[in-house]
Every structure is written in structure tokens, then in C-alpha cells.
Amino acid sequence: MVYNINMSDKISKAEIEYLLNLEKNCKSSQKYIFPSLGGKIEIELSSTDKKEDFLLDVWRSHIDLTRTKFQNRARNTIPLVRLDINSAPHKNPDGEQLAGTHLHIYKEGYNDKFAYSLPGEFTDCKSPGDFLEKFMDYCHIIKKPIIEEDLFV
Numbered sequence: 348m349v350y351n352i353n354m355s356d357k358i359s360k361a362e363i364e365y366l367l368n369l370e371k372n373c374k375s376s377q378k379y380i381f382p383s384l385g386g387k388i389e390i391e392l393s394s395t396d397k398k399e400d401f402l403l404d405v406w407r408s409h410i411d412l413t414r415t416k417f418q419n420r421a422r423n424t425i426p427l428v429r430l431d432i433n434s435a436p437h438k439n440p441d442g443e444q445l446a447g448t449h450l451h452i453y454k455e456g457y458n459d460k461f462a463y464s465l466p467g468e469f470t471d472c473k474s475p476g477d478f479l480e481k482f483m484d485y486c487h488i489i490k491k492p493i494i495e496e497d498l499f500v
Contacts, residue, residue, distance in 0.1 A: 372490035385409040
């Protein structure tokens with residue numbers, strides 16, 4: 348479900364910070380529907396100068412209504428940041444374990460294997476829609492896609 352390509356392990360910390368901090372815009376004006384159980388949507392983004400392409404992935408669990416993932420990828424395969432909501436516990440390569448909702452941020456040499464506690468921006472989130480809105484802010488998505496929630500979100 349997560350895209351881990353070996354070539355992304357060679358991206359430098361400076362380049363990742365650059366990609367993370369670039370302002371991004373949704374390429375399409377179409378409306379998207381928040382995925383139903385087991386569903387996924389992939390939304391194309393580009394930097395405001397149109398020199399870099401990104402993807403916003405939104406996944407829903409097959410069973411648990413509250414388990415959701417949002418990911419921002421650069422250049423189709425580089426997982427810059429991923430938010431796992433109500434996820435199974437995660438163990439980092441250094442042995443630290445995180446339970447529940449956590450944020451994966453690309454780390455040079457480790458890809459997206461490291462997870463971190465949520466930053467303060469996410470403390471008021473109550474629904475997947477709230478988390479998605481804050482995640483898009485965190486990823487510097489300026490022109491956001493229109494994503495309509497269904498009754499079961």
C-alpha cells in the first residue's frame with residue numbers, strides 16, 4: 348500500500364526539506380469522493396512553479412471506519428510524509444514504538460520507516476475530514492482538491 352522505492356533512499360535531507368516545503372496546488376478542479384471502506388484515491392498536485400509533481404493519496408481501511416491514511420509523494424515514488432490514523436502500533440528502526448495515530452516523515456537512508464508523534468497542528472482533529480484538512484496544510488497544499496465526504500466518513 349505504501350510506495351517504497353530504493354532510489355528514494357538516495358534523496359538528500361536538503362532535497363527532501365525543499366520538496367516538503369514547496370507550495371503545492373491540485374492540478375484538477377474535479378470533485379473527489381472520500382474513499383469508502385477499502386477505497387483509495389490518488390490526486391495529482393504540482394508545485395506553484397510547475398517544476399515538481401506530487402501525489403496526494405487517501406486510503407480507507409477495509410474494516411475499521413476510523414483507520415485512514417494520507418500520503419504526499421514527490422516524483423511519483425518518494426513518500427515525503429504519511430499520516431496513519433488509528434493505525435496498528437509502529438516500531439521505528441531505532442526500536443521506539445508508537446501506538447495509534449502517527450506521522451511518517453521521510454528520513455535520509457530510511458525512506459518513510461520512521462514515525463513520529465503528531466505535531467500540535469493535529470490536536471483539534473475529530474474526524475478523517477479534519478485530519479485531511481490539517482494534513483494538506485502540513486504538506487503546503489495551497490490550492491486544495493475538492494474532496495466530498497460521504498455519510499460514512
